[in-house]
Amino acid sequence: MADGCVSDETGTLIFLSVWARDTAIQQFLARLTLGSTEDGLDRFHVHVGPGDARPILVGNVDRLEKRSTRVFRRTLFGSIVNLWLFDRRCVKPDKANASALALLPRDDARPFDRLWTLVQDTCPLPLLDHWRDSVMDLLLKQAMLTRLPAALGPLEGYRLAVDVPALTTALGSLIRTGVLDASAHRQTPGAPLRRAA
16 A cells, blocks of 8 residues: 655656555565566556556666665554655755755645755755745746656655756846845945944
8 A cells, every 4th residue: 555655747756655564565676676577667556546546657776765664563464564665866965966856745834944955955056045035936937946746645746956057147147136145134335334254
């Protein structure tokens, strides 16, 4: 039984949470590593309801990490295991390509707080904290930060793919026009200096 699944625009697996007997989990993991000619899995379906099955592409298995735990040891069906499979960019940004993935609770009232930290960790440009709203708006408008279209269960996914040259140009323009500045508190002309570096 799957209780959570997130995939990207192409239907490729980003996150999967499944519950099953230990033997079924081990068989599933083994089939993911085999080639399609050896009865391996390169895709599977998640059944949402009667007649509603969503295809999920596995993609490159090497990018996936797994976490599992035995939750119920003695049940009618034997030992029950919870398995999480997820793209490693969900836990560690790809700084070389300025890209990352984020999984957040669907009912998170303030997703930008968590996403802002991810943006600062992933982007090679220095981003000041008080730039958050302007930079996040810019990333959303230029589709460098997008919500993943397919999410089942309590999570939703986001993709961060920073186009560094485009962001550099846009930030430079915002700095030159005075929308962004180096100080968190603007200095009024003629007012005494509050602090110096």
